[in-house]
Amino acid sequence: MFKSAVFNLQEATPDQVKEFLNSFDTVLSDCDGVLWINNNAIPGSPEAMNYFRKLGKRIFYVTNNSTKIRSDFAVKAQELGFIAEPEEILSTAYLVAHYLKGIGFTKKVYLVGSNGIGDELKAVGIRHFGVGPDQVKPDFKSMSPSDMDPEVGAVVVGFDEHISYPKFMKAASYLANEDCLFVATNTDERFPKSSSIIIPGTGTLVRAVETCSERKALVLGKPNDYVRKFLESFGLDPARTLMIGDRCNTDIEFGVRCGFQTLLVMTGVTSAKDLEKIRNDKTPPLPDVVLPKLGDILNLTSS
């Protein structure tokens, strides 16, 4: 429904809202910028997600964030007022581990990332190293081929606040071996803003490693459709699935690629001004429907 143009749900009639709510069985929601920003729930989001659950929808939290394991994400969601189980969390840290295990990977991972990915890898029995600060002493010029671990068979790049020149050097050097896999969690340029300080996203690090390795990463997070393939094995019906997000170039593009319905909320990265620009540029895809914030849906259903 509402396929002809971006539709502000607030302008829908009560019947249209009811029809919309009946049009999906599964809700996939992005987290940062839709449900919360940093450690604060966006007002109304917990109630809206819990309302979907009450209506009998299956819920999945689909996040490109790779800094936490699934159980920690579930705890964070619960503390902010969301009903959430670890099995409902599809974080990129989990997806990386699931992907590598799925292809029968048995070598070591050089990980440019955090313990979120490290712990998920460990949970499926995949060895890894690289988390935390790295220093090549006395300086990067002293690094030699004997410093490289010959057992490494994949470089994984996720969010890493300890990114450094030696890490770029090691990642590029492992990737010089064509048999070494190159997997990235996501390519988000930035995190949703909470002030004039820009928080660079994992895409900043992925583009850097792609540049010095002269290779392209396999990206498992949105807008890549790996999540759809993953969920289809659990019986997901794309046509009766709603993807909720705050970014047209990840969440909405992901939803459109996967054949889902899409809802954009304006509490994160994509602003009303951006949406206007996207409408003119015709790229990335536009959402089916928009809402100022996710919680607004509750006002529409009670009216």
Added chain:
Amino acid sequence: MFKSAVFNLQEATPDQVKEFLNSFDTVLSDCDGVLWINNNAIPGSPEAMNYFRKLGKRIFYVTNNSTKIRSDFAVKAQELGFIAEPEEILSTAYLVAHYLKGIGFTKKVYLVGSNGIGDELKAVGIRHFGVGPDQVKPDFKSMSPSDMDPEVGAVVVGFDEHISYPKFMKAASYLANEDCLFVATNTDERFPKSSSIIIPGTGTLVRAVETCSERKALVLGKPNDYVRKFLESFGLDPARTLMIGDRCNTDIEFGVRCGFQTLLVMTGVTSAKDLEKIRNDKTPPLPDVVLPKLGDILNLTSS
């Protein structure tokens, strides 16, 4: 001459070599990968450059390396056996300072780079900060708008072995102001190889900052033609200028863009295999002539 296809100078007749040597008055040579690798001269390169000088050619050392000031580059060249004066060194550190001074820049530079750029900026009276390790304590999430210096009017990105997440964050946050200039020394993906260890080049950092700032840098180094504009004010005749390099996508592309003759040597980044690929892909541009190493020209002239 030799315009129809890539010509191996070693296959030229003595008359053709003589004609080639008479076809240019000015020699621009890249440094890393052509004249030296790390701190070792490539055998024959000092003698070849000094031979050009003896023939009365004007010599310029054109390097995308931004880690040294001009006088230090000249000392390095001299120690490796090259005749060289600081005024003949066109390094990107110098070009950044020359560019900013030329446009009347009076604000502060946030510098993701090394003392090479810092000292060149200082020499022209431009204030800067950012060189060396950076730590936002206790972590990046604690950085606030009050940590930003309102006097910053440009972000300059060069080679920085102390690159870190806080540096990306600061660069992107300054660049969120559209009036803030974004200048990069160069976009080289890697340094020339001396082992299986890949040494990421400045392009790795520039692409990262471009990603998180969602802006494109003004790049002053090769293949940008800023060097040609700079030299034309000194009376350079492009048609009688030879550009020597080891990389098709910087040195040779730069030479072709500027209307120079071009000579590729195989002692650095671009390999014979790469050259074959470039010949098929038709991008980046091919050189007019090739030599296995620069010093080989001496054998051709004495034969």
